[in-house]
Amino acid sequence: MDRTSRRRPRRYAAIAAATAAAALLAAGCSSSSGGKQAEEDSGTTSAGKASTPRMTVALVTHQAPGDTFWDIVRKGAQAAAAKDNIKLVYSSDPNAGNQANLVQNAIDQKVDGIAVTLAKPDAMKDVVAKAEKAGIPVVGLNSGLSDWKKLGMLEFFGQDETVAGEAFGKKLNEVGAKKAVCVIQEQGNVGLTQRCAGVKKTFDGTTETLYVNGTDMPSVKSTITAKLKQDSSIDYVVALGAPYALTAVQSVSDAGSKAKIATFDLNKDLTSAIKKGDIQFAVDQQPYLQGYLAVDSLWLYKNNGNYSGGGEQPVLTGPAFVDSSNVDTIAKFAAKGTR
Amino acid sequence: MTVTQATAPATSPSSPASPAAQRDGRTAQRSLGRRLLARPEVGALIAAVGVYVFFFAAAPAFREASALSTVLYQASVMGIMALPVALLMIGGEFDLSAGVAVTTSALTAAILSFQLSVNVWTGVVVALVVSLAVGAFNGWLLIKTGLPSFLVTLGSFLVLQGANLAVTKIFTSNVASDSISDMDGFDQAKTIFASEFSVGGVNVKITIIYWLVFAAAATWLLLRTKFGNWIFAVGGNKDSARAVGVPVNLTKIALFMGVGAGAWFVGMHLLFSFNTVQSGEGVGNEFLYIIAAVIGGCLLTGGYGSAIGPVIGAFIFGMVSQGIVYANWNPDWFKAFLGVMLLVAALVNLWVRRTATRR
Numbered sequence: 001m002d003r004t005s006r007r008r009p010r011r012y013a014a015i016a017a018a019t020a021a022a023a024l025l026a027a028g029c030s031s032s033s034g035g036k037q038a039e040e041d042s043g044t045t046s047a048g049k050a051s052t053p054r055m056t057v058a059l060v061t062h063q064a065p066g067d068t069f070w071d072i073v074r075k076g077a078q079a080a081a082a083k084d085n086i087k088l089v090y091s092s093d094p095n096a097g098n099q100a101n102l103v104q105n106a107i108d109q110k111v112d113g114i115a116v117t118l119a120k121p122d123a124m125k126d127v128v129a130k131a132e133k134a135g136i137p138v139v140g141l142n143s144g145l146s147d148w149k150k151l152g153m154l155e156f157f158g159q160d161e162t163v164a165g166e167a168f169g170k171k172l173n174e175v176g177a178k179k180a181v182c183v184i185q186e187q188g189n190v191g192l193t194q195r196c197a198g199v200k201k202t203f204d205g206t207t208e209t210l211y212v213n214g215t216d217m218p219s220v221k222s223t224i225t226a227k228l229k230q231d232s233s234i235d236y237v238v239a240l241g242a243p244y245a246l247t248a249v250q251s252v253s254d255a256g257s258k259a260k261i262a263t264f265d266l267n268k269d270l271t272s273a274i275k276k277g278d279i280q281f282a283v284d285q286q287p288y289l290q291g292y293l294a295v296d297s298l299w300l301y302k303n304n305g306n307y308s309g310g311g312e313q314p315v316l317t318g319p320a321f322v323d324s325s326n327v328d329t330i331a332k333f334a335a336k337g338t339r
Numbered sequence: 340m341t342v343t344q345a346t347a348p349a350t351s352p353s354s355p356a357s358p359a360a361q362r363d364g365r366t367a368q369r370s371l372g373r374r375l376l377a378r379p380e381v382g383a384l385i386a387a388v389g390v391y392v393f394f395f396a397a398a399p400a401f402r403e404a405s406a407l408s409t410v411l412y413q414a415s416v417m418g419i420m421a422l423p424v425a426l427l428m429i430g431g432e433f434d435l436s437a438g439v440a441v442t443t444s445a446l447t448a449a450i451l452s453f454q455l456s457v458n459v460w461t462g463v464v465v466a467l468v469v470s471l472a473v474g475a476f477n478g479w480l481l482i483k484t485g486l487p488s489f490l491v492t493l494g495s496f497l498v499l500q501g502a503n504l505a506v507t508k509i510f511t512s513n514v515a516s517d518s519i520s521d522m523d524g525f526d527q528a529k530t531i532f533a534s535e536f537s538v539g540g541v542n543v544k545i546t547i548i549y550w551l552v553f554a555a556a557a558t559w560l561l562l563r564t565k566f567g568n569w570i571f572a573v574g575g576n577k578d579s580a581r582a583v584g585v586p587v588n589l590t591k592i593a594l595f596m597g598v599g600a601g602a603w604f605v606g607m608h609l610l611f612s613f614n615t616v617q618s619g620e621g622v623g624n625e626f627l628y629i630i631a632a633v634i635g636g637c638l639l640t641g642g643y644g645s646a647i648g649p650v651i652g653a654f655i656f657g658m659v660s661q662g663i664v665y666a667n668w669n670p671d672w673f674k675a676f677l678g679v680m681l682l683v684a685a686l687v688n689l690w691v692r693r694t695a696t697r698r
């Protein structure tokens with residue numbers, strides 16, 4: 001709180017604080033561990049660049065801003081674009097109507113190919129037809145496994161959230177879980193609901209759902225703790241995103257529960273948690289691969305007429321499980337933010 | 340319960356000090372009970388007791404001391420921010436950027452420490468400067484432009500939300516800050532901002548202590564200092580306040596900077612208890628802070644309220660959101676339950692105030 005006695009204090013206070021900060025920096029008050037200096041430059045994936053003519057590809061997803069998962073999809077798409085001499089136009093909107101507008105926008109720009117996610121296929125039907133009419137090849141990725149063919153798309157890369165959830169449920173059976181709680185960080189999100197539904201379908205034990213406020217970590221932590229205390233028979237916490245799994249580790253210890261934790265999706269910190277044994281396993285649908293393959297496929301189609309799956313079968317990018325047996329291999333890619 | 344203890348100093352000796360209470364002080368002396376009920380936070384306190392008793396009866400798991408500690412933890416993190424937000428509301432303004440400002444502060448400290456590989460305390464200090472600057476900028480813009488604070492801070496809310504994401508991506512090429520848990524000074528800072536201790540076998544998070552200390556400080560500030568009178572004055576009627584010599588601009592800027600300071604504190608707690616910060620966090624929390632203040636008896640129009648009120652408001656919110664989980668109600672209805680419970684709490688509050696001020 002500010003003092004009442006200060007007359008014209010703001011400027012001086014700011015200067016003083018800035019000087020103090022600068023002094024701290026200048027005094028070489030550096031950290032001897034961690035930080036960027038410690039982060040090894042692991043080298044980026046670099047490859048040659050195709051000599052084919054420059055083309056433009058639009059990638060339109062239903063990403064909400066700041067979502068880790070989609071960030072990796074985008075990185076994969078960018079890697080493919082860089083290799084294939086493609087100009088990548090990325091846009092996203094979680095609202096289906098707005099996403100359809102973004103596809104229309106790409107058609108108006110006369111791009112050479114469109115990659116689109118089908119979180120709400122019905123909303124995208126018309127605009128996909130328009131693109132095809134305009135002679136622009138359209139490929140699907142991520143969600144829409146059951147609808148891409150109906151929409152006349154060229155090919156599809158990904159894995160339904162439901163399929164991932166089902167694989168997760170089977171894995172829970174393998175590890176002998178009895179009662180799981182599925183933690184949804186955004187109530188009403190289609191993909192997250194499908195993941196939990198998939199788990200419920202194949203898991204032989206009981207699955208409960210718990211909603212938490214994903215934008216507020218302290219409340220995520222408290223709510224999971226509360227649930228574990230309310231029901232001490234829960235032996236597995238199923239998180240639907242890496243940050244929430246890491247928070248669940250704290251909740252489990254706060255609640256003094258014996259529950260184990262497994263999660264969908266990966267990130268750097270999660271791989272170290274798997275190494276330490278805090279988290280049992282993660283199921284990864286390889287978002288990087290989805291972005292990469294979708295963009296690369298449009299290049300192949302344009303330059304060599306290839307398409308995967310013959311218009312009949314989708315290309316599945318998962319589920320890939322990460323646990324203590326293979327985490328070392330994957331950790332170094334996760335550290336770069338590409339797994 | 341801790342809450343009742345904390346209310347005591349606010350109620351008994353000090354009601355004449357607040358201009359809000361002076362308003363009806365001209366009428367004949369009313370009974371002590373009536374005067375107590377007229378305090379802004381008493382309605383909320385009754386609602387809080389009601390909610391507590393309700394969940395105590397409905398949810399067996401809620402009865403344990405450790406459950407209370409979990410509830411208090413969530414309430415404290417929200418409540419620390421609700422305090423400066425309530426003071427600002429008493430001063431007649433809103434800050435919609437309060438939620439994302441917390442994330443901004445945490446990201447600043449994390450990214451700066453990591454990128455420059457310096458002791459995390461450097462990041463902590465710089466984050467404080469940035470947070471205070473954001474607050475001062477909000478206040479300055481409000482005064483210079485004369486626009487409503489709703490609009491000014493809506494702008495800064497969107498700017499900060501975008502900047503959080505974009506700046507994080509520039510530096511980390513991810514959407515979360517890098518973990519700084521292995522850096523120098525981290526353990527020290529964690530002890531201060533995010534430690535916990537055991538009381539009779541129950542883990543108590545340190546934020547709960549800070550929350551109550553800050554609430555006591557804010558109560559003292561409101562009821563016992565000149566600055567406190569200024570806050571009520573500028574919230575009640577800005578022009579009259581200026582006419583009697585209250586430095587309106589200084590008061591408002593200071594209140595916004597107070598929100599900045601709160602955002603910094605909560606941001607540091609987030610950073611040191613979760614090691615990394617997601618750039619998209621905090622969106623929507625600004626409304627929770629305002630809700631806590633309003634349940635606690637602050638008027639949306641300014642000039643009336645207390646610092647104990649938002650403490651109780653945050654406690655009610657924490658109890659309801661965790662109580663629903665402890666009671667194991669169908670989670671699909673979670674938000675609907677939450678809404679009903681909060682409405683009931685707000686109505687009880689309103690009813691108590693009406694009853695108390697009626698003659």
